[in-house]
Amino acid sequence: MTPLKLQISFENVFKKFGDREVIRDISCDIQHGQVLVVAGPNGSGKSTFLRIAAGLLKPDRGEVHISLNDIRFDPQTYRTQLGYLSPDLTFYNELSAVENLLFFSSLRGIRMQHDDLASILEMVGLRGRGRDPVSAYSTGMVQRLKFAFAVLHHPPLLLLDEPTSYLDESGYRMAERIVKSYKQNGIVMIATNDPKEKEWGDLTLTLG
């Protein structure tokens, strides 16, 4: 089996909202096996940068390329293959965690079995709570569910915006394990101001 080699490159990426320039001509390359930490003060564009990498926003200027074994994709094309977690990501409150995960994995073409779901929920610390509606979850539990959503399809590119928000100590350790695991087999990008999360990075991009 051909080993996977992932690379993501940003070339003079520029983004503004109205008159406010949020991302100003950022260029960087992240190689396979690296964790990029995107840091900066509030409003400096960390989340915007990750959304551009995820293909949820388009830059006003510049280009973003994702290269997988030398085959190039733009983020919009690759979007369904990457893993993404952010504060504004939400799920269907009327559905249970299992129903949400089954729905989104089915959309990605992944057939999840009971054991797979149990395994994912156990990994993120939601064992035994999979059948509860998301409306009954605490914010910390929702954050754990976001991790399950981000990794259930084993993406080579993982984008995490404030990953340990609302997490307790065990949740923090879970997040750290996931970052270290996924770093070995792809790329992880983290937008954060948390000093402990910053230590996970191999590279740091400071905005603002």
Add this chain to the structure above:
Amino acid sequence: MGRSNAYTGVDMVAQPKSSQQNGATLPIIHQSLLILRKDILLELRNRAALQAILLFSITTLIVVGFSAGGGANLPPDTLASLLWIILFFSAFSGLSHVFIKEEESNTAIALRLTSEANAVLWGKLLFNTLLTFVIIMIISPLYFILLNAPIIQPGKLALSLLTGGIGLSVSATIIAVIIARSHGKPALYGAIGFPILLPMLFIAVDATRLTFQTYSNINVLNRDILGLASFDVLMIVTAGLLFPYVWESE
């Protein structure tokens, strides 16, 4: 709309043996049906759209029926107009919900990350069309009973309601996504929808009127139904072309 994806079949981290991960995009029709199924499940659990629609439509129906004195001596054009007024406002009170709720609750982000834009459109469109047909099937019989409306040509009446209903649901769907993605006020929904739907409503009222008459011009009726069907095709094509841009807009 094919895309290459070199990720197919690559084992990244240890996976449970029973999972199947192909990395390839699920066909749009399958994604659409999954989204339809999800929306039906959500609607059965919270009944938000259905309750809004039924509350409006049944209340209006009863008030109209009572005011019209059981429909006695109402001319066919009045009967037809009243029916389509009730159907139009009933549909518009609930069909926007399908997109506005996704944006307001931010679940649109997860949808954008996991599905093709056109799959979202067709899934939502199928849901809204189904909801419209449910409304028509509940409201129309009650209307005919309450107002003593004569059904002279039931086949053509059913056809006008069907084609008109599709026109309503497609238009409502594309307008809903425009309002939702532009974070516009829901009040604009009716303001934008009304001029778009006005031509269709004129034709639908005319076709329905003719089905209430014993001696109606069959050519005019057929023309009206064809006009409704043409409007449906036009709106479906417009939705298909416009939706990906609106869905991906910032």
